[in-house]
Amino acid sequence: MSVPATAELFIIGNELLIGEIRDSNSHWLCREIHSLGGRVTRATILRDELDVIASELRSALGRGPRLIITSGGLGPTADDMTLVAVALGTGCQLGLNQTALAMIRQRYDELTSRGVLGEGGINPAREKMAWLPAGAVPLENPVGTAPGVLLGHGETTIVCLPGVPSELEGIFVTSLQPLLGSIFAAGLSRLRTITVSCNDESIMEPVLSSVSRDHPLVYIKSLATTIDETREIDIRLTASGDVEAEVCVMLEAAVSDLQDGLSGLGLANWERIDSE
Numbered sequence: 469m470s471v472p473a474t475a476e477l478f479i480i481g482n483e484l485l486i487g488e489i490r491d492s493n494s495h496w497l498c499r500e501i502h503s504l505g506g507r508v509t510r511a512t513i514l515r516d517e518l519d520v521i522a523s524e525l526r527s528a529l530g531r532g533p534r535l536i537i538t539s540g541g542l543g544p545t546a547d548d549m550t551l552v553a554v555a556l557g558t559g560c561q562l563g564l565n566q567t568a569l570a571m572i573r574q575r576y577d578e579l580t581s582r583g584v585l586g587e588g589g590i591n592p593a594r595e596k597m598a599w600l601p602a603g604a605v606p607l608e609n610p611v612g613t614a615p616g617v618l619l620g621h622g623e624t625t626i627v628c629l630p631g632v633p634s635e636l637e638g639i640f641v642t643s644l645q646p647l648l649g650s651i652f653a654a655g656l657s658r659l660r661t662i663t664v665s666c667n668d669e670s671i672m673e674p675v676l677s678s679v680s681r682d683h684p685l686v687y688i689k690s691l692a693t694t695i696d697e698t699r700e701i702d703i704r705l706t707a708s709g710d711v712e713a714e715v716c717v718m719l720e721a722a723v724s725d726l727q728d729g730l731s732g733l734g735l736a737n738w739e740r741i742d743s744e
Contacts, residue, residue: 473534477511480540504652525557540631542614544593560601568606569598611638675729683722
């Protein structure tokens, strides 16, 4: 079974770090990448600061993930500087991309024709969104105005997405699908949940540790709750790979050993099958 392709996420925006807006993009991206059989190794929230973003990008490239996704900072205002930072971090020149410019013009004209906006065409602020790192490819945004951006750098692919959740998700499920299919090579993830009649993780710990040790390719996690609110704890078991039959066999073996171990402790438990 092949090793899952890895991804890192940069969630960019001052508004996130002052608590003005709640970050939902990292949660959504982690879930989607996991469902494709990939593995997110880091998710970092960064300020809209050129040197900070560029420095973090260089560090990530040194770790060599297969995919880096940035969220936020693609808009027309001065504080939207992700593409400048990506150019700086990768050593690429920034230039006006005519394909991106045509996408932006068409989108503003369309929104104006529908009465959503009062003026179509290109102005300096809108043109700013078409200045991309050399070699980058714009990705159509089916929801908003700022194109996504795809840039290869060595073995890593960098994808820049808007911070507005509907726009990020729109590009991810449409324009980005061919790339994701090639990176994750039809990978998949399967999940099982075991619910245990117990509210004390410490009692279950020897069994959890033993099963985790015997099944190192299955991620096992007990989901603690406020101890006096419920008498049950869920344990989730997740396995990823590129051959479904192998993933399912691996997962079912871990589930069986876990249930046997919990029964040996006198703990009632039952399985729930979750699709991912």
